[in-house]
Amino acid sequence: xxxxxxxxxxxxxxxxxxxxxxxxxxxxxxxxxxxxxxxxxxxxxxxxxxxxxxxxxxx
Amino acid sequence: xxxxxxxxxxxxxxxxxxxxxxxxxxxxxxxxxxxxxxxxxxxxxxxxxxxxxxxxxxxxxxxxxxxxxxxxxxxxxxxxxxxxxxxxxxxxxxxxxxxxxxxxxxxxxxxxxxxxxxxxxxxxxxxxxxxxxxxxxxxxxxxxxxxxxxxxxxxxxxxxxxxxxxxxxxxxxxxxxxxxxxxxxxxxxxxxxxxxxxxxxxxxxxxxxxxxxxxxxxxxxxxxxxxxxxxxxxxxxxxxxxxxxxxxxxxxxxxxxxxxxxxxxxxxxxxxxxxxxxxxxxxxxxxxxxxxxxxxxxxxxxxxxxxxxxxxxxxxxxxxxxxxxxxxxxxxxxxxxxxxxxxxxxxxxxxxxxxxxxxxxxxxxxxxxxxxxxxxxxxxxxxxxxxxxxxxxxx
Numbered sequence: 310x311x312x313x314x315x316x317x318x319x320x321x322x323x324x325x326x327x328x329x330x331x332x333x334x335x336x337x338x339x340x341x342x343x344x345x346x347x348x349x350x351x352x353x354x355x356x357x358x359x360x361x362x363x364x365x366x367x368x
Numbered sequence: 369x370x371x372x373x374x375x376x377x378x379x380x381x382x383x384x385x386x387x388x389x390x391x392x393x394x395x396x397x398x399x400x401x402x403x404x405x406x407x408x409x410x411x412x413x414x415x416x417x418x419x420x421x422x423x424x425x426x427x428x429x430x431x432x433x434x435x436x437x438x439x440x441x442x443x444x445x446x447x448x449x450x451x452x453x454x455x456x457x458x459x460x461x462x463x464x465x466x467x468x469x470x471x472x473x474x475x476x477x478x479x480x481x482x483x484x485x486x487x488x489x490x491x492x493x494x495x496x497x498x499x500x501x502x503x504x505x506x507x508x509x510x511x512x513x514x515x516x517x518x519x520x521x522x523x524x525x526x527x528x529x530x531x532x533x534x535x536x537x538x539x540x541x542x543x544x545x546x547x548x549x550x551x552x553x554x555x556x557x558x559x560x561x562x563x564x565x566x567x568x569x570x571x572x573x574x575x576x577x578x579x580x581x582x583x584x585x586x587x588x589x590x591x592x593x594x595x596x597x598x599x600x601x602x603x604x605x606x607x608x609x610x611x612x613x614x615x616x617x618x619x620x621x622x623x624x625x626x627x628x629x630x631x632x633x634x635x636x637x638x639x640x641x642x643x644x645x646x647x648x649x650x651x652x653x654x655x656x657x658x659x660x661x662x663x664x665x666x667x668x669x670x671x672x673x674x675x676x677x678x679x680x681x682x683x684x685x686x687x688x689x690x691x692x693x694x695x696x697x698x699x700x701x702x703x704x705x706x707x708x709x710x711x712x713x714x715x716x717x718x719x720x721x722x723x724x725x726x727x728x729x730x731x732x733x734x735x736x737x738x739x740x741x742x743x744x745x746x747x748x749x750x751x752x753x754x755x756x757x758x759x760x761x762x763x
Contacts, residue, residue: 322415323525324545324624327538332530337489337507338406359545359622361599 310350310365314341318362325354376402378671379504379515381490381528383410386643386660387521388473393668395480399675404488411470415623417578417586418464424658435472437580438463441559447722448566448715463578493531517638517671524624526645534633534641540594542628544573547600548588553615556585565718569607571595572711590625590654592711627651627707630700634689642667651703666691
């Protein structure tokens, strides 16, 4: 399983960055990216997203 | 334009109200000050409902008219039972045009001597003990920025606080997940600000309608992600479909409001935090501009007082934290308790709370004041609070 951000929905607001216990999410001028090496798949970022842009995908 | 060998006295990460106010105070005292902003424009995007108290604005002297979108003339609180509580003759706050307000603050800071660097996205920061300098790495830039004091004014998703161990990640209960449209609709009444509490539409939070003139208003909501079953945007879309079916949207933004704030570390060695990054937003109203500016003034003054020809006096940097906590400790604690109550209440409970404060005339436009009354009427609600804190608060 991995956690992914739908960049079309994402507004770069930073809620997920504030919530992430691993500092695995990085925000820049254009995109928000999850560092899959740091991510522990805790999924706490999913409900924090105001636009529902974060989801988990199997595989 | 940019000298890479320069050593700044103060580097501030984030060009919002907290960072710009801090910069203004530092530069005014003659310190070499730089603001590093990730985005390409000051004041954009607007992640804010834009309400602010007049008394905070007055600290800046003359404010250009364009900065203010609309005056708040009336406040309506709508509990779940839809029996409104109306506060008239408020006249103590305004709705801002944040994109212009932030630029106004930027000009203030620039006139005082600050340098503002846009599209400077700081990706790493290290402190060199021997040289007593921070080295900041900037995305797509080869030169490092050097500074003696580092200020994190980098918002709710602050990375500065976590890099240097001033803060940890927020828990789900500690953040409100928010979405907002700038709506254009015939049903918007200018000057009438509404706060709507209803767990069906905004579980654990509330809906706000802040008019900005010419039939436009910020219509948004915050939900507690622990209670919410879908995203803030989905809740907001449902609310708008029912209540403003014909409205058009001129803007959409979203964001998080920190609702945890007691005893936050604000100064550690030569790193300071200010504004949302220090969780200084009002936990009940979610308002953060007022507190960001007050904290910016305090933080900037402390930094200015710490610099002398002998170097940096670290004890004086700490006065920012001491003063902030002594001014806000009880207020923050009570805001926290009330916020927890609201965010856990059912609609029936909310109706009961609001019935207690019905028909109160309030001298000051302030959500906190409304709840002061609540505390006086029902102190048992706040049993967790020490008696001392309780009386301090009522003063």
